[in-house]
Amino acid sequence: MFSGLAGVFSKDMAIDLGTANTLVYVPGRGIVLDEPSIVAISHEGGNRVIQAVGTEAKRMLGRTAEHIETIRPMRDGVIADFTAAEEMIKSFIRRVHRRRAFISPKIMVCIPAGATPVERRAVQEAALSAGARKAFLIEEPVAAALGANLKLSQPHGVMVVDIGGGTTDIAVMSLGGVLYSRSLRTAGNALDEAIINYLRNKHNLLIGEATAESIKIDAGAAIAKANGRTVEVHVKGRDLRRGVPGQVKLEPADIAEALEPPLALIADGVKQALAEIPPELAADIFDDGICLTGGGALLDKIAVKLSRATGVKYKIPEDPLRCVVVGTGFALEEGDKVKDLLASVT
Numbered sequence: 001m002f003s004g005l006a007g008v009f010s011k012d013m014a015i016d017l018g019t020a021n022t023l024v025y026v027p028g029r030g031i032v033l034d035e036p037s038i039v040a041i042s043h044e045g046g047n048r049v050i051q052a053v054g055t056e057a058k059r060m061l062g063r064t065a066e067h068i069e070t071i072r073p074m075r076d077g078v079i080a081d082f083t084a085a086e087e088m089i090k091s092f093i094r095r096v097h098r099r100r101a102f103i104s105p106k107i108m109v110c111i112p113a114g115a116t117p118v119e120r121r122a123v124q125e126a127a128l129s130a131g132a133r134k135a136f137l138i139e140e141p142v143a144a145a146l147g148a149n150l151k152l153s154q155p156h157g158v159m160v161v162d163i164g165g166g167t168t169d170i171a172v173m174s175l176g177g178v179l180y181s182r183s184l185r186t187a188g189n190a191l192d193e194a195i196i197n198y199l200r201n202k203h204n205l206l207i208g209e210a211t212a213e214s215i216k217i218d219a220g221a222a223i224a225k226a227n228g229r230t231v232e233v234h235v236k237g238r239d240l241r242r243g244v245p246g247q248v249k250l251e252p253a254d255i256a257e258a259l260e261p262p263l264a265l266i267a268d269g270v271k272q273a274l275a276e277i278p279p280e281l282a283a284d285i286f287d288d289g290i291c292l293t294g295g296g297a298l299l300d301k302i303a304v305k306l307s308r309a310t311g312v313k314y315k316i317p318e319d320p321l322r323c324v325v326v327g328t329g330f331a332l333e334e335g336d337k338v339k340d341l342l343a344s345v346t
Contacts, residue, residue, distance in 0.1 A: 011026055011096070011097060011105055012026070012027060012105045012106040012107070012108075012332055013025065013026050013093070013096060013105050013106075013107055013108075013332075014026075014107070014108045014109075014110075014325060014328035014329035014331070014332045015089070015092070015107060015108070015109045015110070015127070015325075015328070016110050016140075016143075016324045016325035016328055017037070017074060017085075017089070017109050017110065017111075017123065018037055018074065018077070018164055018165050018166070018324075019037060019072065019074045019075060019076065019077055019164065019165035019166030019167070019187075019188075019189060020036065020037060020164070020165025020166070020188060020189065020295070021034060021035065021036055021037055021165065021295075022034075022035055022036075022037045022054075022088070022092060023322065023324075023325040024092055024096055024325070025325045025326060025328060025329035025332075026096060026329075027329060027332065027333050030329075031322060031325060031326070032096050033092055033095060033096055035053070035054030035055055035092065036054055036055055036057065036058040037054075037072055037073060037074050037088065037165075038053070038054065038057040038058045038061070038070055038071070038072055039052070039053050039057055039070070039071055039072075039073055039081075039084045039087060039088050040052040040053070040056070040057040040060050040068055040069070040070045040071075041068065041069055041070075041071060041084065042067050042068045043067050043068075043069075044067070048083065050084075050087050050091075051068060053087070053088050053091040053092070054088075054091070054092070057070055058070075058210075061208075061209070061210055062208055062210070071084055073085035073088055074166065075166060076112070076166040076167055076183075076185045077111065077112035077115070077140070077164060077165075077166040077167040077169075077183065078111070078112060078115055078119040078122070078123070078166075079119070079122045079123060079126060082122060082125075082126060085126045086126045086129045086130050087130075089126060089127060089130035090130045090131060093105065093130060093131055104131055104132065104133040105131070105132055105133065106132065106133060106134045106135075106136075106332070107127045107132040107134070107135050107136070108135075108136045108137075108138060108328050108329070108331055108332040109123055109124070109127055109135060109136070109137055109138075109328070110137070110138050110139065110140045110143045110324055110325075110327075110328045111123055111137050111138070111139060111140065111343060112139070112140055112164075112166075112167040112169055112183040113139045113140060113141055113142075113167075113169040113170065113171055113181035113182055113183045114167070114169070114181070114182050114183030115139075115183070115343075117345065120137055120343065120344075120345045121345055123135075123137065124137060124345055136331075136332075136342055137342065137343040137344075137345065138327075138328055138331050138341065138342050138343055139169065139171065139178065139181055139343050140162050140164065140167070140169040140324050141160040141161070141162045141169040141170060141171030141181060141293075142160075142171055142173065142178060142181075142327070142331075142341050142343075143323070143324045143325075143327035143328040143331065144160050144162040144169075144291070144293040144294070144323040144324045144327055145158060145160045145171070145173060145291065145327065146326075146327030146328075146330045146331060146338070146341075147293070147317075147322065147323030147324060147325070147326035147327030147328075147330065148160070148291050148293060148317040148320075148323045148327070149317075150173075150291060152173045152174075152175075152176055152341070153175065153176045154174070154175070155174060155175050156174060156284050156288075157172055157173075157174050157179075157277070157280070157281030157282070157283075157284035157285050157288075158172065158173045158174065158284075158285075158288070158291070159171070159172045159173075159273070159285045159290045159291065160173075160290070160291045160292075160293060161266075161270060161290055161291070161292050161293070161306075161314075162293045162294040162323070162324060163187050163188065163266065163292070163293070163294040163295065163296025163297060163302075164187050164188060164294045164295065164296070164324070165187060165188040165189050165295065166185070166187055166188075166189055167183045167184060167185060167186075167187050168183070168184040168186055168187045168266050168269060168294075168296070169181070169182075169183050169184075170182050170183075170184070170269060170270060170273045172273065172277050172281055172285070173341075174281060174284075176338075176340055176341065177340055177341070178341065179277065179281065180273060180276065180277050182269070182273065184265065184266060184269045186262050186265040186266055186269075187262075187266075187294070187296060188216075188294075188295050188296050190262040190265075191216050191220070191259055191262055191263075191296070191299070192209055192212040192213050192216060193212070193262075194258050194259055194261055194262050195207075195212040195215055195216060195255070195258050195259070196208075196209070196212045197258075198254070198257070198258035199235065199237065199248065199258075200240065203248045204239060204240040204241050205235065205237045205238070205239060205240065205246055205247075205248050206237050206238045206240055207235060207236075207237035207238075208237075211235065211236075211237065215233055215235065215250070215255065216255075216259075216299070217298075218231075218233070219231045219233045219250070219252070219255060220255055220259065220299050220300060221252050221255055221256050221259075221299070221300040221301055222256060222259060222263055222299055222300065222301045222302040222304070222305035222306075223256055223300075223301040223304055223305050224251075224252045224253035224255075224256035224257070231252060232249055232250070232251060233249070233250040233255070234247055234248075234249055234250075235247065235248050235249075235250055259299075263302070263305055263306070263309075264309070266296075266306065267305075267306055267309035267310055270290070270306065270309075270310050270312075271309075271310050274310070274312070285312060286312055289312060289313040289314055289315045290306075290310075290312055290313070290314050290315070291314075291315050291316075291317065292306070292314045292315065292316050292320065293316075293317060293320040293323040293324065294320060294321065294323070294324065295320075295321050297316050297317075297320035297321075298320065298321060303315075303316055
């Protein structure tokens with residue numbers, strides 16, 4: 001009887017449980033939450049106590065006392081800290097439903113295409129432990145294709161490359177099914193790390209993750225001066241030679257050089273996918289192009305960079321950052337109509 005009441009009062013939701021950010025979509029309301037996937041935890045008498053989640057926790061990065069740590073429950077798109085992930089999902093459910101009682105929603109969660117059965121079960125169990133009455137999974141590139149309004153039911157090959165925070169997910173679909181999928185552990189976070197390493201190795205300047213991410217977002221470019229921009233970035237950090245604060249100036253060419261290694265790995269992953277699929281599908285993709293989604297699609301001139309490296313044109317939807325969560329929400333709403341596109345746990 002209680003489970004029936006819970007179903008009456010519940011509001012189902014779709015969750016893009018990302019390495020960098022978590023987005024929540026509620027049918028009829030759209031995207032209702034977009035928060036960093038970060039949890040602040042204090043250690044009190046051997047117990048772990050949640051202090052903050054999301055944006056509030058992100059503000060604490062690098063500024064906490066010894067007994068408080070800020071962690072990312074997700075790593076490479078999968079759960080790295082089960083307890084923290086569960087508490088994060090619980091917190092987001094409460095925020096979405098404004099702490100209403102009897103909330104036990106049905107949840108659809110997207111996962112990396114290359115997630116193992118163990119990793120898939122961990123995501124499903126975290127959603128159930130957080131209060132979901134049912135939890136379903138869908139692969140990120142499949143959700144991205146749905147969110148980008150690509151036609152998946154036709155006998156025609158469709159390819160999606162979703163560059164998220166922890167993984168780049170590649171999938172080829174046709175006739176309502178997934179014919180090829182894989183994940184690369186090279187994505188947005190790897191771009192941030194590339195900027196950190198570039199400044200450390202070339203300028204002896206140490207910066208943090210937040211600074212690297214800001215450089216990528218504000219002045220990142222896959223190809224230097226391709227659009228005539230002459231944005232200069234003054235980066236502050238710690239001078240590793242003197243041990244005091246320091247500052248260097250970066251040109252667009254510097255940032256493009258820093259991002260070259262991870263972008264080359266992504267291009268290699270796309271080329272491998274094209275080499276492994278049937279030639280008929282490859283011909284379809286060559287004609288129509290590859291759909292590029294995720295936060296990485298916002299990097300200036302990345303479509304041009306990947307096109308030069310792979311020989312295939314790329315298309316970027318109007319809102320690539322939210323394609324995955326919108327597609328996950330669509331799958332939640334359509335139910336049995338898209339059951340062949342859902343990910344199995346075993």
